[in-house]
Amino acid sequence: MARHTAPPPPFPRLEPFKVACSTCCLRHICLPTGLAPAEIEQLERMVHGRRVVPRNTVLFHAGETFESIYVVRTGFFKTSAIAEDGRDQVTGFQMAAELLGLDGICGGAHTCTAVALEDSQVCVIPYAKLDDLSRDFEQLQQQFHRLMSREIVREQQVLLMLGAMRAEQRVIAFLMNLLKRLQVRGFSSSSVVLRMTREEIGSYLGLTLETISRTLSKLQDEGMLEIRAREVRLLKQRQLSQLVRQAA
Template sequence: MQTATQSPIVAPLRFLPRVEPTPPQPHLCSGCNLKQLCLPRGLEGSDIDRLDGMRFARRRLQDGQALYHEGNEFRFLYAVRRGTFKSTVSAPDGREQVTGFHMAGELMGLDGVAAGSHASATIALEDAEVCAIPYPGLMRQSAGSTGLQQVIARLMSAEIVREHGLMMLLGSRNAEERLAGFLLNISQRMKARGYSATEFHLRMSRADIGSYLGMKFETVSRTFSAFQQQRLLVVDRKHVRITDPDGLARAFEERLQ
């Protein structure tokens, strides 16, 4: 006798309630540990309150990810929370020209103020995080604040000084002067952030350094080797230990004379 096949017992489906993703929380300048390096430096009282009222959102980027591209619409200034970035422009022959490196506490994006679009691309050299500062909102807040107006003027002036410093570096007579100036600049910036001024990790490649300094990759490598032979520093790939800071600064200053 043939028996009917019994259907398996199926448990009733249980639907869990949908959990909406938590939106990113805005952060306040007044509570930031980088405020003495970043936008609020020198501000207090109602001026800090104005910045806190804007409640900047943070954005995380992965190593190699672009924050913005050349030609993108300019909407934000970006304050580096952590990590290192490089800015690049496209040369007429299609090559990438590095125009700057940015560390925690520094602002990026000022290149977009003039034309309303970014004149460069900015790319993370490691996993990084930025605060996005809406530029139109910053302008509205500064309209009633002399302190904020002075901060914005300082930022513009700092960009001009940086450009002048780069022109002086590129106008130097030899590769050793250019690389010495670059390393001394990195050393000063690391010290300002509470890190060692004599031992640090370069996040940028030798090719990036060469592009920034107007040197070939091979020249950058040879110059690092020359500094090691002069006992000015020790290099292990991207790790640099300056063993004779005074000697490195003295050599740089003597070549400028």
């Protein structure tokens, strides 16, 4: 009997750039921040288009030639790389107005794989053109460097979590960081919807799936959290912050 295999996921497709940078609701935390109207217009002309990336579809693979920077317009992504022991290690989660593809600048090829965790859209910016335009517009160069620095700081915070925090502290710090990032984008100040699985959170934090589940259940039993399916409501944020700051 012939085996029926599932069709491969559709390749990300490029659509016309319909929403201008000047009218985008994310412009205050994205590349156009601080640019003059004429500079924003040139930035808009540089953007190749908006790429639709369906859920579970790869935006780029590790090893692919680096050509573009991607700005998340809507949706949620995860990046992952193969660890020395062969495990697929989650290295980050990206949301609206955050950058994807920075890993390829150094060596000319991507070092991680980016996958959409839900139906998403990204703005595609050819890096060579961005580099050229940044030389002419100092404000654009400064903003791009700020966004790159934001990513570096986030990675440093993860390293601090992995090196100095207990399992419970890692989980709390992850949830509060996610809440803070979403709040800047206009979402709730008290709850988050987890687009990633608990297993993916564990991979990112260096914890097992069982530890993630046990920790969340413990915090809920203590009245710190309320969990409904994928929504997590942080009920006692002050106490949670204090737990994170406690010495290991």
